[in-house]
Amino acid sequence: MPELPEVETVARQLDPQLRGRRLSSIEILDAKLAGPDWDSLRGFSIQRTFRGGKQVVLEFSRGKLSRFLSVHLRMTGRLIWVPELKGRLADPQACDHYQYKVPISDKSLRARFRLSGGELRFYDQRRFGVLALHSDPAGFASAGVEPLGPDFSPASLAGMLAGARGEIKPWLLRQDRIAGIGNIYASEILFACAVHPRRSAGSLSPAEQKDLHRHTVRILKLAIKHCGTTFSDFQDSTGSTGSFQQYLKVYGREGQACPVCARPLERIVQQQRSSFYCPDCQH
C-alpha cells in the first residue's frame, strides 16, 4: 500500500498493541521470507514500533541485546495484531488495522509472530513485502532524509535539487533523497506547488523549492492526521482507517475537473508510473 503517512499510521497503531510483548515463536509460511535467523528472536520482547522511511520497524530487546525487525509492506503487505482472548485468537477481519481494497484472506497469510497475548500476522497478497532482521539501527535506516525530521529543511532540499538532472516527479520518488514519498503524494505535492511533473528537478526556482519543502511537509502531516489514504469504502469503528483519499486533489482523477481552474486533469506516464496533474495550473 503504503507511503509514509500510511506506514506511520500502521506503526502508531501497532506500537501500543505490541509494546512489552514477548515473542515465543515465529512461523514463516512463505518461503520467500525465510533467510533471517528468525529463531534468534525467541525470548525477545518488543520495546516499541516505529516508522523509518516506508518501513515499519519493531525494536526487540532481551537484556542488553537489541534486534530490529524491519517490514517493508511494498504494495499489499499488512501487519495485523490478533489478540488472544480466553485461549482463542480473535477474528483478524474484526481486528483494528489499516484497511485497503482487498479484504483479509487466509490465502495471503505469510508469517505469524507468536507473542504474549496474541500474535502479529503479516499478510501480503502480492508477496512483494520484505522482512529483515538487524542487530543495529543502521541496518534498516533508509539512505534518504526523513521529510518530517529535523534534517529536511528548505536549505537541505535546495542542496539536493542543485544540479539534479531528471524530471521532478520521478525525482520525488527516489528514496535515497527524500524517504517516504510515493506515487500518490508526489502528484499531490506537485499540484500544491503548481509545478509540472515533467519539469527538470534542477530547474526549480528558489521560490518553488521553498514551496516544495513547505507543501511536502504540510501534505504528509495532513495525510497522517487523516490516517493516510486507503482505496476502500470500509471505515472501521476505531476511525483508524485512512480517509485522506477524500482530500486527494489530482491523484486518480484523470478527466475530472481541476479543483482550482475546473479544467480537466490529465494523466501521463513517467518511468512506468502514472502522474496526475493539471495542465493549466502546473508549469
Next chain:
DNA sequence: CTTTCAGCCTGGGCGC
C-alpha cells in the same frame, strides 16, 4: 550520471 525496461507477484476489472 540518466532513462528505460523487465521482473518480482496476485487479483480485480474491463471489453469481447
Next chain:
DNA sequence: TGCGCCCAGGCTGAAA
C-alpha cells in the same frame, strides 16, 4: 462464464 488484457500505492537490477 470465460479469456485476454490492462491496471495497481514499490523497488531492484540490467542494459542502453
